[in-house]
Amino acid sequence: MALTPSTMMPLGTEAPPFALPDPQGTMHSLDDFSGAKAYLIMFICNHCPYVKHIREELARLGKEYQEKGVAVVAINSNDVANYPDDNPEKMAREAQAYGYTFPYLFDETQETAKAYQAACTPDFFVFGPDKKLSYRGQLDDSRPGNDVPVTGKDLRAALDAVLAGAPAPEPQKPSMGCNIKWKAGNAPAYA
Numbered sequence: 001m002a003l004t005p006s007t008m009m010p011l012g013t014e015a016p017p018f019a020l021p022d023p024q025g026t027m028h029s030l031d032d033f034s035g036a037k038a039y040l041i042m043f044i045c046n047h048c049p050y051v052k053h054i055r056e057e058l059a060r061l062g063k064e065y066q067e068k069g070v071a072v073v074a075i076n077s078n079d080v081a082n083y084p085d086d087n088p089e090k091m092a093r094e095a096q097a098y099g100y101t102f103p104y105l106f107d108e109t110q111e112t113a114k115a116y117q118a119a120c121t122p123d124f125f126v127f128g129p130d131k132k133l134s135y136r137g138q139l140d141d142s143r144p145g146n147d148v149p150v151t152g153k154d155l156r157a158a159l160d161a162v163l164a165g166a167p168a169p170e171p172q173k174p175s176m177g178c179n180i181k182w183k184a185g186n187a188p189a190y191a
Helices: 049-066 088-098 111-115 153-163
Strands: 019-021 027-029 038-043 070-076 104-106 123-127 133-137 176-179
Touching: 019 104, 038 049, 038 153, 049 070, 049 088, 049 153, 049 176, 088 104, 123 153, 133 153
Parallel strands: 038 070, 070 104
Antiparallel strands: 019 027, 038 123, 123 133
16 A cells, blocks of 8 residues: 555645545536535545545535535546546445445546645545635545544544634644555646
């Protein structure tokens, strides 16, 4: 497992727009969620051991914060030709198996990952109601094999702060995980 950190996009950056399909082909865009109290954009995939380690918490956290008015979206940007476990059919199975109540979208061109400067799976971005970046970083300190419980404490603290109209807590630690699986010749300069 190659450990890759998030790029830590500058705070205050406006959420890049996207229009991506879910596994059933239904398109979803950032504008579909206008009026949300906050926006959580997660870059995940099916096969990454770092995502597998936290997927139950992703499901719990997603459902909990959707009920609080947060727009929650997961995006898979991996190259499915070389990583077939991440194809849309398997994404649909993953979402159903783990109870994802949020849209799980496929970024086939990888342009959305580039726009967000996403580098790893998982990679988390929290935007306030104004769609300005308030938090980018880790879910919590748990990693496969380190025996730290998966609680989502860092991401939960950031979401709670944004919902309360306060800045997300500092310091913000980068997320760590597998690198996004870029298509040949498509990796951005930051990767």
